[in-house]
Amino acid sequence: MTAPQVIAVDLGGTSLRATLAGPDGRLGQIRRIRTDARGGPDKVVAQIVELVADVRAAAGSTPILGIGLSSTGPLDPFTGTVFTLPTLDGWNNVPLRDLVAERTGLPVTLENDAISAAVGEWRFGAGRGVQSLAYVTVSTGIGGGVIVDGRIMHGRMGMAGHVGHMTLLPDGPRCGCGNHGCWEALASGTALGRIVRERLAAGAASSMQSITDRPVTAEDVALAARAGDPLGTEILAGEARWLGIGVVSLLHLFSPERVIMGGGVSSALDLMAGGIAAEIQARAMAPFRAVPVVPAALGGDAGLAGAATLAFAAAGTKLP
Structure with a gap:
């Protein structure tokens, strides 16, 4: 008999993805469609149900x-409720977990995408072998998920x-929140793009x-920096500073064994590692300075792997 599987689904503001997943973290072929961002919850739930049906078939x-x-x-x-989705229209206290469960006939676990990614990296990626991490x-x-003493926080x-x-x-740029x-207002990809556009408009x-x-x-900033562009290098240095300052707060708050950095901007982590490390050495209390900051190993699939892990756990399946 074929070993039981789960269906992992990732709902984002731009795309909706689904795949079959095993308890070892392996993902099948990923089906992807564009999220109906303007259609409201009913349309998006219908999209999820359709994708689940395709994977199931x-x-x-x-x-x-x-x-x-x-x-x-x-x-x-815990309640399976999405409070709001800023990038999608009409979402206000939507019981997403129950809606999907009712329309598919399958039990559903719902988790925040950054926490799902943290779980995926913890079980199968750059966080394997540790009991405490910050993703x-x-x-x-900028989002995150934290594992403390082997448990999701x-x-x-x-x-x-x-x-x-x-x-x-405190008097910095206004955030979307x-x-x-x-x-997020200082160091996200959106912030980085805004900063470089301001500098270019000023004639840099x-x-x-x-x-x-x-x-x-x-992404343009990272490519320019790799090519030795002075402005790209300067802006990435500023990004590394803000990332390092934020990481110091995570170290002091959660005392992780490892900080894992994912997302598109993390593709330039090799260019920023020295700057991030310098902030940690200058600002962190001594016991925290040796904690490594490492790139995510699963890329954009970490959330799917984490969602699958949580579904298996809910079903009582022991994971490897």
Whole structure:
């Protein structure tokens, strides 16, 4: 008999992905569609149900134990409620877990996407073998998930780990959450893109001045820095400073054995590692200075692997 599997689903503001997953973290073929961002919860739930049906059909006779659903938030994994999705229209206290369970006939676990990614990296990626870690994803925004003493840190309503909204500069730029000077407003990919566009508009000399057909992005900054562009190098140095300052707070708050950095901006972690380390050495208390900051190993699939892990755990399956 074929070993039981689960279906892992990742709901993002841009794309919706689903795949079959085993208890060893292996993922099958990933099916991807564009999220109906303007269609409201009913349309998106229908998309999830359709993707689950496709994966289920491709699984043939393989027993399916349940669905592990990773979603942007904020959300409450205990009640299965999504409070709001800033990038999607019409989401307000949506009982997403129960809606998907009712329409698929399968048990569903729901977890924040950054926590799901933290679990995936912990079980199968850069966090294997440790009992405490902090995972940070640096992309459009900054999110995070924390594992302490072998357990997910959830907190009230499962809302712990919103590390991107630590205030690092009280009079700093306004964040999407409404606050000023959040880590996300200073060091996310969105912030990085804003900073370089401001510098270019002010006439800074850079190869990036030749990009005129679209907004300059964080990826452009990293590519320019790799090519030795002075402005790209300067801006990445500033990014490393803010990332390092934020990481110091994570070290002091959670005392992890490892800090894992994922998301698109982390692709330039090799260029920023020295700057991040310098901030840690200058600002962290001595017992925290040896904690490594490492790149995520699973890339964009960490959330799917984590969602699958949580679905297996809910089904009582012992993981390797």
